Amino acid sequence: MANDPPSVRLHGYPVSNWFNFVRAAMIEKGLGGDFVPARMARDPAFLANSAMGKIPWLETPHGGLAESVPILEYLEDIAPERPLLPPDPYERAKVRQIVNVVQLYIEAPMRELYPAVFMGGDREEAPVASSLDMVGRAFTALDQLCGFAPFARGNALTAADLALFYTLELGERVSRHMTGRSLFEGRPQLAEWDKMVRSRESTGIVLTDFASAFADYRAEKGAAWDEARYQKERFAHA
Numbered sequence: 001m002a003n004d005p006p007s008v009r010l011h012g013y014p015v016s017n018w019f020n021f022v023r024a025a026m027i028e029k030g031l032g033g034d035f036v037p038a039r040m041a042r043d044p045a046f047l048a049n050s051a052m053g054k055i056p057w058l059e060t061p062h063g064g065l066a067e068s069v070p071i072l073e074y075l076e077d078i079a080p081e082r083p084l085l086p087p088d089p090y091e092r093a094k095v096r097q098i099v100n101v102v103q104l105y106i107e108a109p110m111r112e113l114y115p116a117v118f119m120g121g122d123r124e125e126a127p128v129a130s131s132l133d134m135v136g137r138a139f140t141a142l143d144q145l146c147g148f149a150p151f152a153r154g155n156a157l158t159a160a161d162l163a164l165f166y167t168l169e170l171g172e173r174v175s176r177h178m179t180g181r182s183l184f185e186g187r188p189q190l191a192e193w194d195k196m197v198r199s200r201e202s203t204g205i206v207l208t209d210f211a212s213a214f215a216d217y218r219a220e221k222g223a224a225w226d227e228a229r230y231q232k233e234r235f236a237h238a
C-alpha cells in the first residue's frame, strides 16, 4: 500500500485566483479542502514562509512553500495517485506551457485592471488597451494549445483547466466591466468547457467560499463592480 502523503496545509484567501487554483487542485487530488485563512503580508514571520509576501503558501513538514505552480508540482510529487499532469513528458510540458500562458499573458495583464474594477481604483488610469491586447494574443495561443475536448488538454482534468478556470472567473468580470464584452463571446467550446468545470464538486466548494469572501472584499475596497447584475446577466439563462 502506498504511504500517506506528508501532511500539508494551504494558507490563503478565497478571493485569490491562485489560492483557489491550488485549493481546487488539493480537493481534486483527495488532499482535502481545508485551509488556514491568511491575507498577504510583509512581516518577517510571513516572509519566512512566502518569500514574496504573497498568498497562497503551503505549510509542509519541511517549511513553507510559495508560488502556486511549484506548490502544484510539489503536490503532484507527494500525492501522485490522482494526477493533474499527464504521464507523457511532452503532454506534461504542454500543460505547463498552458499554465505559463495563463499566468503571464492572461492573469498578469488582467491584474493590472483589478484596481479599477475591484479595489476602488481610477478607471482612467487603467492600462486597458495594452492589457487586453496581450490577453487577445494569449487567447490566440490557447486556440493552438487547447482542444477543449472536453478538457483544456486531452480527456482528463489537468492543472491547465484549473489555472485557466480560476483566472477567467475574475478575468470575465474585468472584461465585462471594462469593455462590456464577455471573454466567452464567439468561443462556444470555451463556454462549454467553462460549464463543465463549473459543475465539478471541487468548483462548487471553492466558488461558494469565493462568493462570500468576494462580497466582503468588495465592501472593504469600495469596488465599482456590480456582482448582482453580473450574476443575473451571465447565469440567468444557464
Ligand SMILES: N[C@@H](CCC(=O)N[C@@H](CS)C(=O)NCC(=O)O)C(=O)O
Residues within 6 Å of the ligand: 015, 016, 017, 018, 019, 040, 052, 053, 054, 055, 056, 066, 067, 068, 069
Ligand atoms: N505568482 C504567484 C501569484 C500569487 C499572487 O499574486 N497572489 C496575490 C493574491 S491573488 C498576492 O498575494 N498579492 C500580494 C502582493 O502582490 O503583494 C503565485 O502563482 O502564487
